[in-house]
Amino acid sequence: MTELINPFMHFHVIKDYRQAGKINHKLSDIILMTICGVLSGHDTWEGVVDFGRLRLDFLKQYGDFKEGIPSADTIARVMGMMSTTALQNAFIKWMRDCHTLTDGEVVAIDGKTVRGSYDKSRDQQAIHMVNAFATANGMCLGQAKVNAKTNEITEIPKLLELLDIAGCLVTIDAMGCQRKIAQKIVDKSADYLLAVKGNQGKLEEAFSEYYHPSMLQEFSGDSYASQDKSHGRLETRCALVNKDLSVLGDLAYDWPELKSMGIMVNIRQNSEHATDENMSVRFYISSKELSAQELHDATRSHWQVESMHWVLDTAFKEDACRIRADDRAEAFARIRPVCLNLLKNEKGFKGGIKRKRMQCAMDENYLSKVLGSQ
Template identity: 40%
Template sequence: MAKGFGARVLTPQQEKEVKIIKRSILKHFQCLKEPRTGRRQDHNLTAIVTIGILAVLSGADGFVAIEAYGKAKREWLEMFLELPKGIPSHDTFGRVFGMLETEELEKSFLSWISSLTEKMDIELIQIDGKTKRGSYDREKGLNALHSISAWSSERGLMLAQKKVDSKSNEIKAVPLLLKLLNIKGAVVTLDAMGTQTEIAKQIKQGEGDYVLALKGNQGKLNKQVRDWLVLVSCDQS
């Protein structure tokens, strides 16, 4: 335990929750391939990855912030993680995450999130594109960083994310993002960029429903919907 803290007495319910968290983490992250070789390891990989992910989900925006999160939550983290040397430094977090295989980490993370969302019975999934503020640098020739995310507003949880080369490529990224999600029984919402026949078809094939936005520049479809709404309005009057 952290220095300065006595042994915390947990209620039976809290003990049960800690066991569930530990079992879930080990199941989904223990299989990650250890990238460090030929050196003494003060911190195990599962602990580093888990603290990093929990910190980012809590709003941490860098490795210094991840270290600060770990130190603030150390007593709680020690309930389900092995931390014999305490919380890793921000340099350790940066070095280890830089060595990990991105696809392998993403696969483990999405598997973990999927197991959680199934238990939480999430019904509404919002898909939206974002441009990272301050990522564009004309002098250095750096383009803005774009990504597309699937978000559960009910739980405040990002379910999946894909990086895109430019904002114009968001349409191509949506089908790839949908493949990462279990949308059975869910309602998927998208803005006008996602109002595409193939995207709607993919959602239905996944046994989900959808709410799609329309803009005026989507001429033919926009007119068809307007005409249908007028017809329905007349039938009900």
């Protein structure tokens, strides 16, 4: 991880669509105040304004604010007018400047619904965001909104096009197991690891015919196993990798640069003496010649993106947020990962994200440190 760069330099290029003669508060100031307010524990426009009024002198160190603090209605209206695509591009460029992905790093891609954005009275569906997550350092690299008339399959290639993922291993769940997505990843000089399920029926059937539980005792390919015990539960993970793709028949030629097929078997017991077991079997294809341990570690790393979603819900109360109108819910959804990355990058204060947000609210020096501008 390289030194974090102040993101506000990237947000200055976002176009302001308001009439020039009627602008009292700069767009860059509104974005700055929103980020600082969210960093300090506020999850509503009103809360952001409360922060601004109490920390006006602090904000003037970084912005203009000649006309003071805008109202909550002004902030909400301006954020709703702003191009969320431009905000997305600014965020991705910021991450590209401050975060260098290591060769072979796992980049997990997964979607999350912002449940509080659903509005029954307006017949407005909850917005759904696709996140790209660098698992080694726990940083969100970028997002894409899934539009009402599209799905993740359509939006993932668009997100991948914006990211610099050369040399990385991109992991996606079964929804993203599509030839076009695999080709896009290969075109970006990266490798894919895609989960196989019912949406690729013939491929799943070929895996099912190939796999047999006896492989856990005797397997001609590469294998690796781990075992963890936590809270009275014992979990065993077994990874099997086969590079002889002849078992897939002609299906192997349908996938770009396909080099290995993998099987992950998870066995859970409530205790060492439990007689019943909960077993799950997952199938994978990859353009990389994976070892069994690499498959094991990559599939475990993928689920770290769920930890990011969990933090957004628990520490930022994303699902409880009732911001809905225009593009305001999407704008706020894009601000949260900015704040999460800033908070996670600050290593000096030993505490969780909630405590770091409270520290930002109480200590201007710490907030400056989090912003990376000091």
